[in-house]
Amino acid sequence: MPIHTGYRSAPDSKIFRLLESEKRVLGQVAAGVPIAKVLEELVLAVEAEANGELLGSILLLDKQGRHLLHGAAPNLPAAYNEAIHGVEIGEAVGSCGTAAHRGEAIFVTDIATDPLWGAVAELPLAHGLRACWSIPIRGADGRLLGTFGNYYREPRSPTADDLEVIAHVTHTAALVIERHLSDQALRESEQRFRALVELSPQVVWFCGADGQMTYCNPFWHAFSGLTLEETRDGGWANVIHPDHRDGIVRRWQHALGSFTAFEVEIPFRRSGDGEYRWFVVRASPVHDANGEVVQWIGIALDIHERKQAEEARELLTRELSHRIKNVFTVVGGLATLTARRYPAAMPFAREFQQRIGALASAHEHASPQGLAGSDRHTFQDLVAKLLTPYAGHLHDRFEISGDDALVGGNAATALALIIHEQATNAMKYGALSTDIGRIRIQGSRSEGSYRIIWSESGGPTVPGPPQRLGFGSVMAMRSSTEQLGGGIEHEWAPEGLVIRLTVPLANLVR
Structure with a gap:
């Protein structure tokens, strides 16, 4: 049987009509016409230009990318359309299945003899179909969307004009399908969102x-x-x-x-x-x-249950804090009462009670009610609280400056002992033992650490380091290393003592 090489060369008027059909179907897409109707319009337009020789078919790739589903084929036998609906793509699965599998155009000029149809050739032949060209339809990003099948009732190979028409149709079909998929994805997204909101x-x-x-x-x-x-x-x-x-x-x-x-x-x-x-x-x-x-x-x-739990926890914390403060008071009072029976122990009792007071101040600072109305517990707040006992006539003797830093409960306890010890020593031997002495406490941040400098001036001339450290000084040094994980240095300058304390920021907030 002779093989037809195509119909006569397509005049410009044909391309013009195809462009008009493209404009028409894209208008239908914009108007919300169902995709099946739009694709059918496109197939009918290209069939009309072939004078009834062409039977067009557009198959759509399913969401899994494994099967081809019926899109539009208005003049192919209904039984044939039903039979190929859902065909799995793969090698030698007819023209469309192979084109989708390979990702390239397949031109079968004679279904009866081409191995790509093989055992499945009986189906199209039974419906009088002899040639089938299938071209992948690709989106703008190159992904496969479906196939455009060209069936003929006689063996046939494509001409240059055929290829031009095919390129036009597949381009238009891609625009239609992409718009449909985009709208479908939007609808599904809206449906999921609405279901999520409603439920x-x-x-x-x-x-x-x-x-x-x-x-x-x-x-x-x-x-x-x-x-x-x-x-x-x-x-x-x-x-x-x-x-x-x-x-x-x-x-x-x-x-x-x-x-x-x-x-x-x-x-x-x-x-x-x-x-x-x-x-x-x-x-x-x-x-x-x-x-x-x-x-x-x-x-x-x-958040009602969470709110109730927070309130219960805050109430418990306040109660515990109150009881701990009472313990500090009782311990200090017991020391004083006991020392009254032993006058020689009174100096010790007074120092002990002062240290207990410093611990109580640190505890109050770190407790939830310690800074009412504030969301921060900071070093400068702690220092101001600890130096309150000296506020009366000495309030103008202190300067607290530099960078501030958050202070946690554990660090507050250690810092309270250190600051109290230095203030006590300053009262006895240092800047606070004179009328003009001053103390500057300065904080600064640097590379993951917080540095505190205690500088005294205006006090008695410092003769040099003491021959031995007192109990309080030893305790302060241990607090700096063991509790804060930092280091402390003393500079016994003649014009006044300078203490440098360095604490890792990570330890400061504990």
Whole structure:
């Protein structure tokens, strides 16, 4: 049987009509016409240009990338379309299966004799199909989207004009399929997001740039008992505990006006039993391409149990702290009472009680109530607290300067002993033993360490290092090395003692 080499050369008018069909089908895509209808329109257009000789077929690659699914083939026999729907791609699986497998165009001029059809040739031959060319349809990124099949009822090989038409059709089909996949992915994403929001056991809400509520998920309506209309126009604030309502509304208005993220803990009233439950509410503005805020997205997470646990823990901590302070007081009092029976022990008792007092100050500093209204426990705060006993007529004798640093409970205890010891020695022998003496305490950060310099001036001339260190000085040195993991140096300069204490920042916050 002779093999046809194609129809006559395509005039420019054919290409023009194909371009018009492309414009038409792309318009259908933009209008939301289903992909099956759009692809059918494309196939019919190219078939019309072939004067009925061509039977077109577009197959789509499935999500797993293993099978080809029916897309459009309006003039192929329905039984044939049904039979090849879901065909697995692979070598020698007809023209389309092989083209998808190899990623290249396959031109079978005679199905009856070509080995790529082999045992499956009976199917197309039974429907009067003799030639099949299949060309992969690829997206802009090169990924395989499907195949464009060209069937003929006679053996046939492609001409240059055929290849030009094929290139045009596969390009248009790729645009259609990519738009469909993009829209499909968007719809699926929206469906997943909506399901997530609808099923969320927490509050999810949206509002416009002006703060007007546009959506609240079912959890909010069930919890608050408010409809969307009742939530709008600030109605959501009606279920906030009265003690917190005004302040929270002001903070929300500030966030709206400044376009800044909003986060606050709110006690909302539950509609079922009237109980107020704590939520942490967070909201962020959403901007358009021009940077303008177009809406707000917010969530509210139930933290009531956590809040109750925090309050219980804080109450317990305060109680323990109070009892520990009482222990310090009792121990100091016992030392004083005992020393009264032994007058020679009174100096020791006084020093011991002073050290106990320093430990009590350090404990108070590190406890939750130690710095009421503050969220920090710092070195400078600790020093100021420890030097309070000297404040009366000596308050102008101290200068606390330099970098500050956070101080943890363990470090505060060690630092309290060191600072108390130096202040006591300064009262006895150093700068504080004269009317004009001064002490400068300076902190500085450097390469993972915190350095503290205690400098005395205006006191008696320092003759040099002592022949032996007292108990307090020994204890201070041990505190610096064993508890703080740092080092301490003494410079016995004639004009005044200088002490340099270096502590790793990691140890300082413990």
